[in-house]
Amino acid sequence: MGEIVNLRRARKQRDRRTKEEAAQANRVAHGRSKAERELTAAQARLEAAKLDAHRRGREADDQA
Secondary structure, three states, X not given: OOOOOOHHHHHHHHHHHHHHHHHHHXXXXXXXXXXXXXXXXXXXHHHHHHHHHOXXXXXXXXXX
């Protein structure tokens, strides 16, 4: 026979695990210094500019 499992307790453990994963992601996102946040923002802007530079046509050309 298999092990008897209390479904209520298992559900609570699953919910706690999910909340802890979300909390960890928030710690990573919000637990950084101002310099680190600015560096990440600058890198994102640079990547966006690189991507836009490789566009094949202008947006006005696409609409015409």
